[in-house]
Each structure stands twice: as C-alpha cells, then as structure tokens.
Amino acid sequence: MLRLYDTATRRVAEVVPAGGGVLRLYVCGPTVYGPPHLGHGRFTLVYDVLRRYLEWSGIRVRHVSNVTDIDDKIITRANDEGRPWQDITEESEALWWAAMDRMGVAMPNEAPHATRYVPQMVELIGELVSRGAAYDVEDGVYLSVAEVPGYGLLAQQSLDSLRSGARVDVVAAKRSPMDFVLWKKAKPGEPSWPSPWGPGRPGWHTECVVMSLALLGEGFELHGGGSDLKFPHHENERAQAVALGRAFAAHWMHNGMVEVGGEKMSKSIGNVTDLATTLDSVDPRAYRLLVLQSHYRAPIEVSTAQLSAASQGLDRLDSLARRMDEAAAATSEAVESEPASDLRAAFSERMDDDLDAPRAMALVFDAVRSANAMLAGSDVAGGLALGRQALSCASATGLLTASGRAVSERAALLAQQRDRARDARDWTTADRLRDELQAIGYRVEDTPAGTRIYR
RNA sequence: GGCGGCGUGGCCGAGUGGUUUAGGCAAGGGCCUGCAAAGCCCUGUACAGCGGUUCGAUUCCGCUCGCCGCCUCCA
Numbered sequence: 093m094l095r096l097y098d099t100a101t102r103r104v105a106e107v108v109p110a111g112g113g114v115l116r117l118y119v120c121g122p123t124v125y126g127p128p129h130l131g132h133g134r135f136t137l138v139y140d141v142l143r144r145y146l147e148w149s150g151i152r153v154r155h156v157s158n159v160t161d162i163d164d165k166i167i168t169r170a171n172d173e174g175r176p177w178q179d180i181t182e183e184s185e186a187l188w189w190a191a192m193d194r195m196g197v198a199m200p201n202e203a204p205h206a207t208r209y210v211p212q213m214v215e216l217i218g219e220l221v222s223r224g225a226a227y228d229v230e231d232g233v234y235l236s237v238a239e240v241p242g243y244g245l246l247a248q249q250s251l252d253s254l255r256s257g258a259r260v261d262v263v264a265a266k267r268s269p270m271d272f273v274l275w276k277k278a279k280p281g282e283p284s285w286p287s288p289w290g291p292g293r294p295g296w297h298t299e300c301v302v303m304s305l306a307l308l309g310e311g312f313e314l315h316g317g318g319s320d321l322k323f324p325h326h327e328n329e330r331a332q333a334v335a336l337g338r339a340f341a342a343h344w345m346h347n348g349m350v351e352v353g354g355e356k357m358s359k360s361i362g363n364v365t366d367l368a369t370t371l372d373s374v375d376p377r378a379y380r381l382l383v384l385q386s387h388y389r390a391p392i393e394v395s396t397a398q399l400s401a402a403s404q405g406l407d408r409l410d411s412l413a414r415r416m417d418e419a420a421a422a423t424s425e426a427v428e429s430e431p432a433s434d435l436r437a438a439f440s441e442r443m444d445d446d447l448d449a450p451r452a453m454a455l456v457f458d459a460v461r462s463a464n465a466m467l468a469g470s471d472v473a474g475g476l477a478l479g480r481q482a483l484s485c486a487s488a489t490g491l492l493t494a495s496g497r498a499v500s501e502r503a504a505l506l507a508q509q510r511d512r513a514r515d516a517r518d519w520t521t522a523d524r525l526r527d528e529l530q531a532i533g534y535r536v537e538d539t540p541a542g543t544r545i546y547r
Numbered sequence: 548g549g550c551g552g553c554g555u556g557g558c559c560g561a562g563u564g565g566u567u568u569a570g571g572c573a574a575g576g577g578c579c580u581g582c583a584a585a586g587c588c589c590u591g592u593a594c595a596g597c598g599g600u601u602c603g604a605u606u607c608c609g610c611u612c613g614c615c616g617c618c619u620c621c622a
Contacts, residue, residue, distance in 0.1 A: 102551095120622075128622090135622040165620075244550095247618070253549045257618045296620090318622030325621090347622075348552095354614065358621055385571065386560060390553085391615075398559065401572040408571085411585060450561050454570035464586055468579090519581055526583080537584050544585090 094444050099344040100245055104446050107313055107343050114152040116312035118304040120321055123160040124184035125169050128191050129364040130394050131350040131357050135318050137383045138347045140197040141489045145443050148488035156307045157200040161207050162293050191367050195376045196490055202307050206299040210285040213294040213302045217274045225335035228289050229265035233275040240331040247323035272328050274298050297328035315341030322346055348391040378403035384449040384489055412460050413493035416479045419467050435459050435481040456485050496546045503534055507543040
C-alpha cells in the first residue's frame with residue numbers, strides 16, 4: 093500500500109481509498125494565461141507518475157485537476173493585448189494540453205473549468221457569510237481567518253507568526269491582513285458574474301474547494317500541488333472547508349520546485365524556460381526520467397546537461413527493448429518462464445515508500461544490466477523474463493520504450509548493401525555505407541543478424 | 548524577523564549507526580568487434596566545518612559556515 097509524506101501531519105502515512113474503492117486525487121492545475129514552463133512540466137509528471145503507478149498496482153484512481161480560466165493575470169494580459177480574455181484562456185489551454193500530450197501525461201478524468209462553477213462558488217461564499225465566517229466590504233467578500241480553527245496547519249505556523257511576517261498589501265477594509273478574498277467585485281469593464289454582493293468574480297482559493305468537493309466529495313483521499321501552493325492557496329482552500337464544517341482532503345502532497353542555478357523557476361523571477369521549447373530539443377521521455385531520478389519532494393535542477401544525461405539513460409531502456417525483440421524473434425518458442433526474483437515486488441516496495449522513484453529506478457537499471465548480460469549469454473529465456481519485468485516497471489512510471497521511427501526505404505537499402513559488403517569482407521565499402529547511414533541520422537549496430545539501424 | 552528544508556565522489560542524485568554495493572551521466576582499463584556501435588566486466592576509497600553522544604557516525608545531537616523555499620501572484 094502506498095505511503096506518502098503528508099504535509100499536514102508532517103509524517104509518512106498510508107493513503108487508503110475509502111472503502112477499498114477508488115482513490116480520489118485532486119491536483120491544482122494551471123491558470124491559463126500563458127504557455128506552460130518547466131515547473132508545470134514537473135508537477136504534471138509527478139502526479140502522472142503517481143497515478144500511473146497506482147493504476148499499474150491495481151488501484152483505481154479518480155483524478156481531477158482544474159483549469160483556472162478566470163483570474164487577474166488573464167484580465168491583465170487581455171487588456172495589454174487588447175484581446176477578449178477568452179482568447180487568452182483558449183489559446184493557453186490549447187498549449188497546455190498539447191504539451192501534456194507530448195509528455196505522455198494522461199488527461200485527468202475531469203478537468204473542471206472555474207468559469208463553469210461560478211454559481212456553486214457563489215453558493216459556498218453565501219454559506220460562509222451566513223455562518224459569520226466571511227464578510228462583505230466595498231471591494232469584495234473576505235474570509236475571516238480568525239474564525240478558522242487550526243489556520244496555519246499547512247504553513248506550519250501559527251496565525252500570529254504568519255501575521256507578523258505578512259507582506260500582503262494592507263487593504264483597509266480587511267479585518268485582518270491574513271484574511272483573503274472569496275469574491276472580487278468587478279471594476280468597470282471587467283468580466284463578471286452576478287452575485288448577492290454585486291457582479292464580480294471568484295477568488296482563486298474558492299474555486300478549488302468547490303470543484304474538488306463537487307467532483308470528488310468530502311474527505312477525498314489526496315490533494316496535491318506544487319510546494320509553493322501550500323500557503324496560502326491550500327491553506328485557504330482548507331480554511332473554507334473547515335469554516336463550513338466539511339471534511340476536506342485527508343492527505344496533502346506537495347512536489348518540489350524546478351530550479352535554475354539553484355533558484356526557483358518562477359514567472360515573478362523571470363527565469364522561466366518554456367516547456368514546449370525543451371520538448372522540442374530532447375526526447376520528452378528524458379524529462380520524465382530526469383523527474384523520476386530525483387525525489388518528488390526535492391527541488392530539481394533542469395539543464396541541458398541533465399536532460400542529455402537522462403536521455404543517455406533512456407537509450408539503455410530502448411536498446412534493451414530492441415535486443416529483447418530480436419531475441420524473442422530468434423527464439424521460436426514463446427518464452428513464458430517467470431524469473432524467481434520478483435522485480436515488480438521490489439520495485440513496488442520502493443515506490444510505496446513515499447514514491448521513492450529514484451531507488452525504484454535504480455532497481456530497474458540494475459535489472460536492465462542483468463537482462464542484457466543474460467541475453468548476451470546463454471540464458472535468453474531468463475533475460476527476456478527479467479527484461480520484461482524491467483520494462484513493465486518502467487512503464488508503471490509512464491516510461492515507455494520507444495518503438496523507434498520508421499526506417500526509410502533508402503536507409504533499408506543502404507543497410508542491405510552494407511551487409512553484402514560485409515559478407516564480401518569489403519570493409520571500405522561497408523564503412524562508407526555506415527558513414528552514409530549515420531549522416532542521414534541513423535544509428536548503426538552490427539548484430540549476428542546483420543546491420544541493425546534505428547533512429 | 549517567523550517557519551521549513553538542503554550541503555554526498557568529475558556532474559546529477561538516493562540511502563544508511565558498523566560489515567557488501569545506490570542508480571544515471573562522464574572518465575580510465577578490459578572483453579566482444581574487420582573497425583566501430585551496442586552490451587558485459589573492472590576501477591574511483593564521497594558524505595560542508597567544528598564539537599558531542601556511541602565500542603563505532605556520512606547517518607543521532609549541538610554549534611558554525613554556505614545555499615534555498617514559504618510568509619505576496621506562482622506548479
């Protein structure tokens with residue numbers, strides 16, 4: 093059973109699906125006002141790995157991740173560019189899903205949009221107001237944090253110490269600097285929805301409580317997001333649920349940040365690298381492997397050097413897969429033998445231990461080496477069986493081996509010619525043909541069955 | 548100022564109170580090969596510094612130094 097570090101209790105604890113059924117997972121998604129960056133890539137990979145691993149383990153997962161399609165930044169950009177705000181969100185969301193697709197990140201089961209849940213948000217805010225936890229002032233409706241028992245749980249700080257360090261602009265109307273906005277009243281020309289407090293739009297923190305509870309129900313198993321979301325975003329989501337007396341997430345998971353030169357990658361610092369640009373420059377699986385080779389809670393440095401090291405590692409997986417295909421083809425009988433050692437069990441043990449993917453992957457790479465040795469030696473059946481386990485474990489993290497792009501007719505012809513030259517021991521011609529193949533982008537390896545080319 | 552985290556061999560990055568090692572990349576040597584490539588084998592004697600606890604610490608405790616995150620929008 094999966095055990096994960098819980099930000100709220102600061103302990104590693106089992107994540108158990110209620111009633112042994114489906115594990116409900118809510119992950120805070122993007123605000124769609126621009127193209128995704130490497131940090132978005134990391135968090136989506138982390139939760140994709142989690143989800144795929146669970147499913148591979150036979151646990152059903154209901155994965156919900158929101159799209160924030162109304163927000164100050166969206167409005168700002170729309171105004172700057174003189175475009176309708178829906179243009180910005182539609183365009184940005186399309187970029188988002190395209191990038192997810194390229195990374196092999198599975199679509200959430202539901203991807204609710206904030207703008208579709210405004211009535212439910214208005215209703216929730218109304219309840220908070222009627223309970224006396226929220227108050228209506230000139231520019232919006234605010235939640236009174238002092239009314240919430242245990243505020244500061246995720247921040248690991250008391251309300252007092254949070255208040256003393258508060259850097260928020262003091263809004264005169266707010267009763268406490270820590271109070272946060274649930275409903276923003278619209279200024280002229282801003283997009284708005286009707287409400288008992290006048291036209292306006294929901295605050296960010298309200299959207300996630302409403303959609304997670306609406307789609308997953310109370311007491312859902314796991315709520316995740318980037319570690320920068322712990323406070324105030326997740327704290328404030330939770331605060332609303334607490335103020336309503338509703339059970340919220342049972343377990344909180346947060347992933348570490350992507351860093352550049354030891355510094356967090358963030359839009360406010362301006363050191364962002366566009367995700368699509370990176371995916372253009374390397375095999376997208378290399379980013380996944382890079383993410384897998386560090387612990388999800390630790391920060392990771394993403395650089396071209398790191399990515400290329402990861403793609404070298406990926407080659408080991410791909411080349412094992414190729415070797416296995418050939419070995420299986422050469423062995424007429426279907427080899428069904430299961431190896432004595434159960435790699436999958438050991439792999440699961442490590443993944444279950446707070447998603448220790450680095451150690452789990454170390455096990456996979458160990459198995460790759462052994463399988464290669466067996467296939468090269470006399471134990472082809474054993475090598476195939478172990479190799480299959482290794483590739484299965486890799487696939488549990490979403491790391492599929494590449495089937496390779498199709499070989500062109502011309503390349504196939506050159507390879508044939510090279511085989512003939514080699515049969516004739518005409519090394520000059522053989523070498524020339526190899527150079528030609530490499531020049532058109534193929535990798536060339538000699539095998540007992542002849543020239544193997546791939547790209 | 549408050550809270551939290553980190554400092555591991557050439558690079559990245561796990562982990563552990565003691566014997567036998569993470570893993571990936573890179574490097575060197577070897578096997579294989581017509582030559583390569585791929586693959587396999589071997590090699591590196593790392594745990595910021597200073598104290599303490601201990602029979603024994605990289606691993607526990609304290610301090611020092613350095614770095615980072617959150618406390619404002621942020622994945």
